[in-house]
Amino acid sequence: MALLTQDQIDNELNSLNGWKQNGKEIEKEFDHKDFVHAMGFVNSVGLLAERADHHPDMDIRWNKVKLVLSTHSEGGLTEKDFKLAKKIDAL
Numbered sequence: 001m002a003l004l005t006q007d008q009i010d011n012e013l014n015s016l017n018g019w020k021q022n023g024k025e026i027e028k029e030f031d032h033k034d035f036v037h038a039m040g041f042v043n044s045v046g047l048l049a050e051r052a053d054h055h056p057d058m059d060i061r062w063n064k065v066k067l068v069l070s071t072h073s074e075g076g077l078t079e080k081d082f083k084l085a086k087k088i089d090a091l
Contacts, residue, residue, distance in 0.1 A: 001071060001078040012082040019085055024076040026085060027068045038063050041091065048087050054080045056088075 004012070009026075013019060019028045032038040042058060042065055049055045057068040067088065069081040 001074060001080055003074055003076045003078060009077055016082070016085055017089060022068075025068050025070040026077065026081055027066060028085070029064055029066045032063045032065065035062050038065050041065055044091050045088055048084065048091075052080065052084050052087070054084050056084070
């Protein structure tokens with residue numbers, strides 16, 4: 001899968017809510033009611049990621065979950081990252 005240009009990345013980011021580019025990655029922090037809800041969210045993301053064969057980095061801090069997406073095999077951002085971000089936002 002080809003790396004996206006910066007213009008393509010900017011267009012994709014405009015279609016997402018709250019995701020930000022950080023170098024060759026996109027990231028977003030999700031706030032939940034409590035730890036149990038945060039873990040439920042993590043499990044749902046895990047199922048989506050497994051189906052997509054594309055796995056985000058996750059940082060869990062009580063009720064906050066930070067997700068970071070990048071296509072490591074390509075060395076940056078591809079369509080896979082934005083497709084998964086959209087599915088995560090739909091949870």
